[in-house]
Amino acid sequence: MPATFLIDGKGVIRLAHVDVNYTRRLDPDDVITVLTKLPALPSNDSIVRTQQNGNP
Incomplete structure (x- = not known):
């Protein structure tokens, strides 16, 4: 199953x-958005999940 993960320097999955x-891939703009907000995200185990067609 295809997957994309963005992991911070502490090993926390952020996206x-x-x-x-x-054939349905993560939009690169979504990755850039999370990267720009990364310093502002709490350092706990926060994760941003994406959805396709209403399925988590």
Whole structure:
């Protein structure tokens, strides 16, 4: 199953995108948005999840 994860320097997953359909990929703009907000995100186990077609 295709997946994209963004992991910070502490090993915390900050972005997770999983979709059974390999043709639906995470938009690079979404990754950039999370990267720009990363310093402002709490240092606890926060995670940003993406959804495709209403499925988590």
